Amino acid sequence: MKYSPLLAAFLLGAAAPALAASPAIKVPPIDVALMKDTVKTLSADDMEGRGPSTAVEPKVLDAIIARFKAAGLKPGGEKGGWLQTVPTVEMTMAQSSPLTIGGVGFVRGSDFVATSFRHVPHTEIKDSDLVFVGYGINAPELGWNDYAGVDMHGKVAVILINDPDYAAKDEVGLFKGRRMTYYGRWTYKYEEAARQGARAALIVHDTYPAAYGWNVVQSSWSGSEYYVARPDNAMDQTEANGWIQMGVAKKVFAAAGKDFAALSEAAKQKGFKAVPLGLKASLSFDSTLRRAESHNVVGLQKGRVKPDEVVLYSAHWDHLGHCEKDAKGDGICNGAVDNATGVGALVALAKANVKAGPARRSQVFVALTLEESGLLGSEFYGQNPLYPLAKTVGGVNMDALAPIGRARNYAITGGDKSDLTGIFRAVLKQEGLYESPEDHSERGHYYRSDHFSLAKRGVPMFDIARGQDLFAGGAKAGALATEDYVEHRYHQPSDEYSDSWDWSGITQDVKVFYKLGRILADGAMWPNWHKSDEFRGIRDASLKSGK
Secondary structure (H helix, E strand, O other): OOOOHHHHHHHHOOOOOOHHHOOOOOOOOOOHHHHHHHHHHHOOHHHOOOOOOOOOHHHHHHHHHHHHHHHOOEEOOHHHOOEEEEEEEEEEEEEEOOEEEOOEEEOEOOOEEEEOOOOOOEEEEEEEEEEEOOOOOEEHHHOEEOOOOOOOEOOEEEEEOOOOOOOOOOOOOOOOOOOOOHHHOHHHHHHHHHHOOEOEEEEEOOHHHHOOOHHHHHHHOOOOEEEEOOOOOOOOOOOEEEEEOHHHHHHHHHHOOOOHHHHHHHOOOOOOOOEEEEEEEEEEEEEEEEEEEEEEEEEEEOOOOEEEEEEEEEEEOOOOEEOOOOOOOOOEEOOHHHHHHHHHHHHHHHHHHHHHOOOOEEEEEEEEOOOOOOOHHHHHHHHOOOOOHHHEEEEEEOOOOOOEOOEOEEEEOOOOOEOHHHHHHHHHHHHOOEEOOOOOHHHOHHHHOOHHHHHOOOOOEEOEEEOOOEOOOHHHHHHHHHHHHHHHOOOOOOOOOOOOOEOHHHHHHHHHHHHHHHHHHHOOOOOOEOOOOOOHHHHHHHHHHHO
């Protein structure tokens, strides 16, 4: 969507001036000292890596609450307090049978992985029919339904990873070409299989469209899995979800007398019909369950005109806690960049908004828990919003802000999905910055951070990234700094705070965040997803219910 003054006036409301020409959006001074103090405190060794549901959590929460208070926020959590309790279930595989298909057994780990999203100690699937459902997509807005005409109740869905356009060289196509849509994410495929009544779902692994090797699948599914606890123990989910190796899939299809390659190609075409494979699958496993609680921290600045309408700002406070020791014997993953910087920015953003005075709408600032365990803090908020989603205008998420200096460019993660793009481009124009394309759009990064828990429920959320074209050193310096962090500090004990950090880039981020959020908070617009977007229907229904 191309920016124009007319579009800006539409987004801001008929009485508002065109954004590009308006000098009204002035950013108060950003309290860098407050950000430094927040990051240094949260990433200190005595915070033990901010592991959620551990003995150190109350200390972490107290530190965040103190800074929310110092910023001038009021409590915005449950029962007039600062917190929202997030109940969790940790499930650890105790023992597992092989996966048996057509009388042939496949080995857990090397051939397949599986778990249950239901909170139950024992799972058993016996002699369930296998059905190949292509990419397992049901997208009414695109006229696409891989489940059309098939009853999946009691059956096991076999599903291809990614979406039908993944091999495109550009971003042109029904499913946005090489850019992954939510329909390509493995989480969606399990959710849709459950909605279709499937008993279980097995995704066929393929390295290129998955963007990672089998080793990543195997390691990620070999330990404990965390879920948001639900009163119904998630019994609306499939009994089992998992992955199978490509070689396993080919053997199964051959045993069924089917050509895997030919059916995979057919699945890329609209009108594909699910194919029963004529084989039965069996699998059983036990799980041990541990229930615990963690907490989101919630601060509020009430709106002066429309206090019931909300703009949301978020950043996750948790990290990995105690982790594998490095060569120096350090076994605390401090998470200074990931994501003490996000919380520092959240606090500074809150203070700037308080200094500017209440906006037209309310502003809610949430430090989320359990992001590293699968976006559980934001998922719980999405399931149990403290402020109705039908009255949530939009929001800004902040995650892992690099202390590497100011950049000339920003990218909007997920691409041009909603009316928020016009606001983003207008702010860049005001700031004298340029838009760059998202790196590796085929990897679906928009669907892998906390904002997504709100987006998939219809709330348009900003997720933007400072680019690598640094004012000091250009793109080469930015790329080297990013590579250095990913290789030497990301999810390692060496992700520690340093007094030598360059805060100019993070400060630049906060100024951009401020403008993006304040435009929403002072405006009258209700941004929506584009008509072809996977979340448009959800937003339309939400706005209708909100009225």
